[in-house]
Amino acid sequence: MKSAAEKTKVQSGTCRDGQYDNSRGGLQDPAGTLPDEKKKRILEKARELYNQSGSKGEVPEVCFNLKGRAAGQWRMTGGQEQLRFNPQAFVLDWDAHFPATVAHEIAHSLVYRDHGPRGARPHGPEWQARMRAFGCEPRVTHDTPLPGRKMKTHDYACDCRHHLLSARRHHLIQRKHYRYQCRQCGATLRLGNNTRGAAD
Structure with a gap:
């Protein structure tokens, strides 16, 4: 098992496991642990999709710490792009999320790189075109039954x-x-x- 703050560098992308623990500032293992071989396949697919798109930027950091009902998330944090994936989604239904969820989030990244923060709608025609170019159906939602966050x-x-x-x-x-x-x-x-x- 990796230490709380350990990061694994995989070629041009960075992978991070676990979820943030606000009380200690470290990382904890998520409930649905994804095997390392599948994490590596996701990172390789991300690199392949960025290369296929002709994007000039590097592959962002990839984290496997997303929880709740979302299978994936692209976001900007401190001016840096980040791809987050819910390991439980991939554990429960690998075929439904690989490569579709990976492509979904990378399409968001590429639309942002091309059009900026206000240049295109999140799931608008530009995003849909990117998904089709990746050979994926431009679906916004998934059907995997993921438990939502427990709300206090x-x-x-x-x-x-x-x-x-x-x-x-x-x-x-x-x-x-x-x-x-x-x-x-x-x-x-x-x-x-x-x-x-x-x-x-």
């Missing part, structure tokens, strides 16, 4: 029942002094006890 909820009460509010709404109430009212009785919601009721 907070118990609030009104005069008629309990409400489960998201962490965001709880923060707005506690820190920004927002007020939410029950749609049924009209009473302002107040922080409740541990009893779980219907979600609003």
Whole structure:
């Protein structure tokens, strides 16, 4: 097993395993561990697709630390491109995600390189053309049943029942002094006890 901060350099791309652990700033292994041979195939496919496109930039860092229902993500972090993949998606249904999910995220990267941050819609005609050039159907969603992120909820009460509010709404109430009212009785919601009721 690799150490928390260890990185593996694979030709012109960088691979990183695990998820960020905000309490320690390190990396942890994800729940759905993808074999190294398959990670290598994803990195090789990424390099091949960038070369096929004639892109002048290097292959961005590739991370296998995405969680939740998304199978892949392209993003800019601190002015650097990054490709993130959900290892569980590839473990559950390799054929559905390789190479389609890899091509999907690289197509986003190439559209950004060609048109800038506001030059094209995320899944617009430019992105669709890139996907077709890669020999992939320009699908926006996938069918792999991935578990969503577990969202923390907070118990609030009104005069008629309990409400489960998201962490965001709880923060707005506690820190920004927002007020939410029950749609049924009209009473302002107040922080409740541990009893779980219907979600609003």
